[in-house]
Amino acid sequence: MGLPWLGETMDFYRAQQANRLFEDFVRPRIARHGKIFKTRLMGSPTVIVSGAEANRFFLSNEFKLVMSSWPSSSVRLMGKNSIMEKHGEQHRHVHGLIASSLGSSSAESLVPKLSKLVQRHLDAHWSGQERIYLYNFTKNLTFHIVFECLLGIDVELGMKEIFERILEGVFAPPVTVPGTRFSRAMRARKEIERMLVRIVRKKKEEMERKNSGGGGGGSEEGGVVLLPRYVAAMLRGEMSEEEVIDNIVLLVFAAYDTTSFAIAMTFRMLAHHPNCYQLLLKEHMDVKSRKGEGEDISGEDIKKMSYTWKVARESIRLFPPIFGSFRKAIVDIEYEGFTIPKGWKVLWTTYGTHYDPEHFQDPMSFNPDRFEEAMPPYVYVPFGGGPRVCAGSQLTRMNILVLVHHVVTRYDWSLIHPDEPITVDPLPFPVHGMPMRISPK
Numbered sequence: 001m002g003l004p005w006l007g008e009t010m011d012f013y014r015a016q017q018a019n020r021l022f023e024d025f026v027r028p029r030i031a032r033h034g035k036i037f038k039t040r041l042m043g044s045p046t047v048i049v050s051g052a053e054a055n056r057f058f059l060s061n062e063f064k065l066v067m068s069s070w071p072s073s074s075v076r077l078m079g080k081n082s083i084m085e086k087h088g089e090q091h092r093h094v095h096g097l098i099a100s101s102l103g104s105s106s107a108e109s110l111v112p113k114l115s116k117l118v119q120r121h122l123d124a125h126w127s128g129q130e131r132i133y134l135y136n137f138t139k140n141l142t143f144h145i146v147f148e149c150l151l152g153i154d155v156e157l158g159m160k161e162i163f164e165r166i167l168e169g170v171f172a173p174p175v176t177v178p179g180t181r182f183s184r185a186m187r188a189r190k191e192i193e194r195m196l197v198r199i200v201r202k203k204k205e206e207m208e209r210k211n212s213g214g215g216g217g218g219s220e221e222g223g224v225v226l227l228p229r230y231v232a233a234m235l236r237g238e239m240s241e242e243e244v245i246d247n248i249v250l251l252v253f254a255a256y257d258t259t260s261f262a263i264a265m266t267f268r269m270l271a272h273h274p275n276c277y278q279l280l281l282k283e284h285m286d287v288k289s290r291k292g293e294g295e296d297i298s299g300e301d302i303k304k305m306s307y308t309w310k311v312a313r314e315s316i317r318l319f320p321p322i323f324g325s326f327r328k329a330i331v332d333i334e335y336e337g338f339t340i341p342k343g344w345k346v347l348w349t350t351y352g353t354h355y356d357p358e359h360f361q362d363p364m365s366f367n368p369d370r371f372e373e374a375m376p377p378y379v380y381v382p383f384g385g386g387p388r389v390c391a392g393s394q395l396t397r398m399n400i401l402v403l404v405h406h407v408v409t410r411y412d413w414s415l416i417h418p419d420e421p422i423t424v425d426p427l428p429f430p431v432h433g434m435p436m437r438i439s440p441k
Contacts, residue, residue, distance in 0.1 A: 082250040163188070
């Protein structure tokens with residue numbers, strides 16, 4: 001369990017910052033103790049588990065045996081009324097709103113709008129350039145996609161910079177002394193809250209006018225865009241204004257760095273494997289060749305990008321944007337012959353199965369064709385699993401496929417640092433922002 005209170009936290013943080021948390025912290029302890037072992041992290045006794053059965057047991061028993069457990073700084077910045085702090089029926093309701101907007105068919109209907117947004121950003125930031133920073137570009141693009149395509153909110157001047165200040169404090173110590181990361185993040189949180197309150201109240205007034213005028217609100221509520229759905233739930237008394245605001249902030253947090261990192265790692269793997277890139281390029285050129293002059297891609301075209309999605313899935317397997325997540329035991333749990341006392345933390349990891357030769361032959365090699373076969377449940381878990389499975393995974397898929405299509409059909413590109421180091425703070429990112437040389441085809 002390490003030192004009193006501190007436990008093995010410093011070893012954990014050192015390994016995390018080097019992006020070797022599994023290799024340097026978890027795997028050596030698995031070798032000594034097996035796939036379930038105890039430690040102490042950040043003051044809490046913690047059980048770390050690995051493997052598909054562990055993933056199934058703990059992720060599927062959310063609300064029954066365990067509950068999501070986030071640092072207090074994350075809760076205060078994301079908001080205590082967000083879905084991350086909801087349990088049981090309250091969680092299912094909000095999760096259902098997001099999932100119904102972003103199910104496979106709903107997300108595909110976003111493709112034309114998403115495609116236009118991607119092309120607009122490429123025109124604005126790539127045209128006439130010889131070098132761009134891919135990771136930084138995708139962060140800006142993803143921010144606009146979440147607000148404009150998913151939420152239906154126009155991005156206002158300074159909004160992205162304010163959100164970045166919030167995200168910097170999400171895993172910082174919750175110290176409110178002026179000048180600390182958390183203090184700056186809390187000030188940014190208040191700024192964005194004022195901005196979002198104004199936007200939500202304006203949408204509420206619009207929908208109330210439509211309803212009172214006999215126009216109803218059904219067409220808006222039934223669409224893919226989330227803000228009208230949230231506001232409709234407010235009008236029915238199912239969500240409060242605070243819940244709407246907090247869930248908007250959380251959606252940005254959930255998509256921003258994670259999607260950007262997934263895209264960056266997809267391009268990194270394509271740069272390392274030119275044979276895979278040629279297969280992917282052919283897939284996209286075939287799609288483009290079937291389009292008329294000025295005709296945009298559609299949800300049907302996305303279905304033809306199956307090899308590209310295999311490449312992206314394999315890239316995410318090797319470089320998952322999320323290491324895993326913490327749960328807290330809400331009862332004494334009997335598991336694998338051990339008792340996990342109520343109140344202890346449980347940490348499951350994506351790497352515990354992603355790097356396991358039992359599930360992935362030669363797991364450190366890049367092989368998109370391994371996704372020809374269906375994966376057993378709880379083996380491939382970059383989006384989590386169980387009741388808290390990521391509701392936005394389909395939007396991530398569309399984001400990756402649409403961006404890859406427009407980049408590879410419009411530009412020749414190469415990475416300036418093919419083996420650029422990855423660091424973590426608190427999520428992984430390429431240290432140089434992934435600079436690329438580009439030239440129009």
